[in-house]
């Protein structure tokens with residue numbers, strides 16, 4: 485397979501405007517072939533029209549305005565739980581916090597509660613089911629994080645010298661059984677509870693919740709072909725793979741950058757104090773007013789995009805790109821990392837300057853951390869909400885400091901979504917002005 489790497493905004497624009505239909509496919513990479521093998525509707529699937537069904541389901545059933553509202557309290561509760569834990573640990577003093585794992589817990593628990601009404605991460609998620617899910621997730625991250633040579637050099641496909649294919653086959657079986665049990669459990673509970681309202685907001689962890697799986701099972705009755713168990717499993721897989729690590733790593737990078745730039749942190753705190761105050765916790769309705777906070781997130785996504793080459797695309801037909809002939813079946817990689825740091829496109833490209841977005845510096849195809857065109861990330865609104873809510877709440881209520889005097893090391897590591905090489909540790913203590921507020925959470 486030929487591979488084309490694009491690293492200029494003009495070429496990106498041509499890919500996702502003139503050639504958007506041609507590049508709407510995904511190549512048959514090993515991860516997609518094996519992990520999604522049985523799931524004919526899976527989003528990452530290159531096959532036929534199936535990805536359209538997955539995107540339709542995500543748009544309508546998870547990230548539509550209605551559904552985002554329905555799941556608001558899950559996002560809010562998970563953020564509050566994090567604040568509560570930090571508050572209890574700190575007892576008013578600066579204490580070290582492993583931010584990487586805390587932010588990952590929030591991100592994963594929000595997603596698994598929306599999907600299945602379950603919390604699988606954190607100290608209180610200690611049962612066997614939670615352990616199994618965490619094992620599956622860490623294995624997915626590991627096998628996806630390491631490139632598979634066979635995807636790029638066909639001779640290695642036969643040899644499987646990295647043993648990736650064997651591991652994936654095993655992992656698929658484990659995952660399939662886990663997700664099937666989850667669906668069966670929901671189906672059984674739904675039968676026993678004849679009158680659950682699907683639009684009723686979800687409650688706390690102890691209550692019966694209306695989850696994405698409930699919604700899909702009910703749709704299965706009316707349109708079985710579009711909502712088979714395989715479709716549901718494929719959707720769950722796509723969401724936990726695509727929608728958790730991405731947000732968690734971005735929040736971790738954002739906190740690392742803020743710790744290295746205390747002036748930006750102070751500005752963000754001042755903005756929150758001005759628009760929200762110190763007598764209540766910020767909520768999602770405050771987010772549109774917090775433009776500096778949004779700029780911090782954009783600047784983080786510019787410097788550390790969690791999907792730095794986008795998910796690979798494939799041409800379904802011959803086409804031309806910037807005057808070059810591109811044959812059908814070519815893999816397209818978009819090098820966002822290079823575009824986002826190109827000194828020809830950005831002033832002080834390597835520096836963390838959230839203010840640059842106040843003057844419209846990121847317009848056009850220069851900043852595309854969520855991709856573009858018809859395969860653009862469908863979770864952009866959800867991801868942005870979760871990140872802004874969690875970061876805003878952490879900044880509003882705690883003072884943050886580096887563990888040592890030296891700057892936080894910003895070296896990138898290897899993983900599913902460009903993680904920090906060294907997990908972020910920081911010191912935090914409640915802000916005097918918000919201690920009373922925290923004690924009520």
Ligand code: HEM
Nearest residue numbers: 527726727730731791794795853854855856859861863867
């Ligand atoms: C910081 C947060 C996130 C970032 C930076 C991000 C980024 C991306 C990127 C770059 C792509 C590939 C686009 C392309 O190939 O053109 C993508 C695809 C995808 N994202 Fe996200 N994403 C984030 C959060 C989420 C969330 C919260 C969800 C959950 C709904 C999600 C679900 C997906 C899915 C299902 C796809 C595959 C779409 C397809 O193949 O048609 N993402 N994301």
